[in-house]
Amino acid sequence: MSLPRGIDDIPTIVDWSQTSLYVSLFSIAASPLLWNLIGRNEYKNRTLTKLIGARTACFILGVSIFLAGLLRDVLYRIALHDQPRYPLPYEIQAILAWIIFGAGNFLVVSAYFQLGFWGTFCGDYFSILQEKRVTGFPFSILDNPMYFGAEMCFVGAALWYERPAGLLVALYVHLTYAVALRFEGPFTAMVYANHKSPGIQKHE
Incomplete structure (x- = not known):
């Protein structure tokens, strides 16, 4: 099977009729949206902190984010299997895939x-702050290595x-995370700017 050429071939490399594709896209956008909404509410209203304490609440949110990430990855792989396959020379495919x-x-x-x-996992939303800004690798070369690393995995x-449809999903991931960072970056900077005494705050 020959590789597609030109923009006119896009409909042949993406099966837009597959529900799994849209479920995957939804799961990708849902995670950063939910943790930003929950985190901002927690920073402002301390809803969960008042009920179960900051560290317990942050731990539960962190585990939830981790599990949601696993589910997102499973749904992405299901979506990939439902999409058209374009074989590549095995050596190229294997080497590039493993490296990236x-x-x-x-x-x-x-x-x-x-x-x-x-x-x-959003400790700053619960006023569990770092003693100082993290600058060691990989933060020495990238501002947001976790987001960038996740995009590479896609x-x-x-x-x-x-x-090939997976590459379009990866682009969607990049755009989704770019939007999330426009909210997360300034908010995190504000949290630390408003924090009067440096050091990790202990909330039990």
């Missing part, structure tokens, strides 16, 4: 070890399963 997917996961994991659980999976 591996590098993406490396960025995500290394960023997690720099931030820790609270820094990764690209790597699209190449591994040989689904």
Whole structure:
């Protein structure tokens, strides 16, 4: 099967009739939307903190975000399998997929070890703040390595399963995260700017 050429071939590489595609797109957008809404409400109203304490509430939210990410990945793979496949020469496909997917996961994991659980999973919304700004790798080369790493994983999976539609989904992921960062970045800066004494705040 020859590779598609030109914009006129886009309908042949994406099966827009597959419900799994839209479910996947919804799951991708839902996670950052929900954790931003919950986090902002928590910072303003302390709804969960008043009920169960800041660290317990943040832990539950963090686990929920992690599980939602796993579900998002499963739904993405289901969507890929429902899309048209365009075989590539095995060596090219395998090498590119492993390099991109591996590098993406490396960025995500290394960023997690720099931030820790609270820094990764919205601790700032619960006033559980870092002692100082994290500048070690991968933050020394990227401002948002977790988001960028996740985007790379979507690209790597699209190449591994040989689904061009996955590359369009990866672009959608990039745009979704770009929008999320326009809200998260200034909000996080405001949280730290309004915090009077440096150091991690302990809320039990």
